[in-house]
Amino acid sequence: MRAMTTGCVREWQPWQQPREKFFQLGPNNVSTEELLAILLRTGRPGASVLELAKEVLHTVQHGAYGLNEITVQGLQTIKGIGRDKAVTVCAAIELGRRLGQLKVKQRYEDFSNPKAVASYVMERLRYEKEEHVCAAFLNCKNKLITIDTMSIGGLTGSLAEQRTVFRQALQANAASLILIHNHPSGDATPSEDDVTITKVFIKAGLVMGIPVLDHIIIGDGIYTSLCEKGLL
Numbered sequence: 109m110r111a112m113t114t115g116c117v118r119e120w121q122p123w124q125q126p127r128e129k130f131f132q133l134g135p136n137n138v139s140t141e142e143l144l145a146i147l148l149r150t151g152r153p154g155a156s157v158l159e160l161a162k163e164v165l166h167t168v169q170h171g172a173y174g175l176n177e178i179t180v181q182g183l184q185t186i187k188g189i190g191r192d193k194a195v196t197v198c199a200a201i202e203l204g205r206r207l208g209q210l211k212v213k214q215r216y217e218d219f220s221n222p223k224a225v226a227s228y229v230m231e232r233l234r235y236e237k238e239e240h241v242c243a244a245f246l247n248c249k250n251k252l253i254t255i256d257t258m259s260i261g262g263l264t265g266s267l268a269e270q271r272t273v274f275r276q277a278l279q280a281n282a283a284s285l286i287l288i289h290n291h292p293s294g295d296a297t298p299s300e301d302d303v304t305i306t307k308v309f310i311k312a313g314l315v316m317g318i319p320v321l322d323h324i325i326i327g328d329g330i331y332t333s334l335c336e337k338g339l340l
Contacts, residue, residue: 152188222333233290245282265305287323296327
């Protein structure tokens with residue numbers, strides 16, 4: 109097969125054009141670079157859209173998987189990518205992430221299962237550079253109502269933080285909740301503070317009549333459930 113050339117996509121042979129390849133052969137036969145090229149639509153002077161797509165993948169950390177943490181602002185630092193292209197790529201990534209979450213929600217009816225919660229939030233939290241504290245709100249049948257971010261910067265257990273969590277729980281009409289936060293180091297091992305602060309929330313939950321079922325710590329592709337570890 110001939111090497112891919114630079115220049116306008118319209119100058120390529122049909123088999124060279126990512127959109128045509130996607131149409132004729134189907135999505136499974138299109139590379140990640142070609143899928144990204146389809147979203148970018150055009151290249152820049154001196155570089156084809158496929159070369160621009162390759163540059164994006166070489167720029168992000170963790171290879172193609174790093175697209176999960178790319179931002180509009182980050183993409184705009186690459187020559188040839190303006191706001192519209194950056195928004196298109198980020199929107200496609202967010203759509204894929206949400207579809208993945210919907211799949212998890214359909215697979216697990218009982219979200220008191222730590223694996224269900226971890227699977228639902230993993231791709232959103234595993235590469236965050238700061239600690240994000242979230243809460244999963246469940247109904248009386250342990251089905252997921254919603255997962256909201258409570259704070260960024262770590263769990264403190266302060267009275268203000270407790271009020272925020274339980275206020276959101278009441279607004280969601282939750283019967284119970286599960287605390288979640290990520291460790292930017294990628295290590296999901298709970299600290300002594302994680303355990304201590306969780307017990308503070310458990311006591312508050314008993315007073316509020318909204319039990320805290322678990323606290324799940326998200327690492328890089330791994331998680332720890334304090335309940336499963338017998339730490340609560």
